[in-house]
Amino acid sequence: MARPLCLLFDCDGTLVDSEPLLAAEMAVSLSAAGLPFRAEDYMGDFRGARFRNIVATLEAQHGQVDPDHLEVLEASMRANLNRRLATDLTPIAGATEALAALSHYPMGVVSNGPENKVRTSLATVGLTEVFGNRLFSGYTANCWKPDPCLYLHAASIMGFAAEDCIAIDDAIVGVNAALAAGMTVVHLNRFADAEETPEGAHMITSMFQLPTVISRLQKDRDRHAMLSSG
Structure with a gap:
């Protein structure tokens, strides 16, 4: 054998x-950064993709975001997501x-x-x-x-x-x-x-x-x- x-x-x-939770938090953070993004966009076009690759795609469409601002938003997004993962995940x-x-x-x-x-x-x-x-x-x-x-x-x-x-x-x-x-x-x-x-x-x-x-x-x-x- x-x-x-x-x-x-x-x-x-x-x-x-986890993807619905991730998509929801991503939509809040990216939209706040000036990159229009809906939760359904993740589920439809970006499922499984690296966050920074998604950002690069959106920046090509909507313009560059200040890297320091983006870094703060990403950290906040991941902290919020981890809290939701610890309570809402199935x-x-x-x-x-x-x-x-x-x-x-x-x-x-x-x-x-x-x-x-x-x-x-x-x-x-x-x-x-x-x-x-x-x-x-x-x-x-x-x-x-x-x-x-x-x-x-x-x-x-x-x-x-x-x-x-x-x-x-x-x-x-x-x-x-x-x-x-x-x-x-x-x-x-x-x-x-x-x-x-x-x-x-x-x-x-x-x-x-x-x-x-x-x-x-x-x-x-x-x-x-x-x-x-x-």
Whole structure:
């Protein structure tokens, strides 16, 4: 039997339903900075993107914002968001159950968000012990999805080659990052009527489906290993 695959989970929108909270706080802060932005803009166009990349896109449309002013607003936004994450956050439906069913696999979290935000999110929904310190933040690694470097960084620290990892991500930027890294990718497509799963990724529409998909992928891998050794 082949070595168990390493499972690398995105956080926002995959494990925790934080995106509506993030979008609301982002709308307040960006609009205050003179960059018109609605919560639905995040959910429609920027889901999973790095905050500073969103700012750059808006500045190209509406003009530059004083960097010092923006830095203060971002700090305030993140503080407000962390307070809301600690009280209002809920897990994505089926995520807790999927993680319990997959507990025999090595698992990590790979997020474009700051590490303290990831830790707050996991603690609020009771998932801290599932992942321990196996948290990989773009702000810690200094690289962000859709660049494959963040997923490759996580795989390396976990002790796995990219081809031995399965990335589970809901955002297209994350799916594309993991595909570019050479990983097997499961796209949690919760908006299947409006969003297309990139070619090469396996689509699920609910985290309840994940254990079955992982089991099938592991069996395919074991079968291939047996044929190769025979």
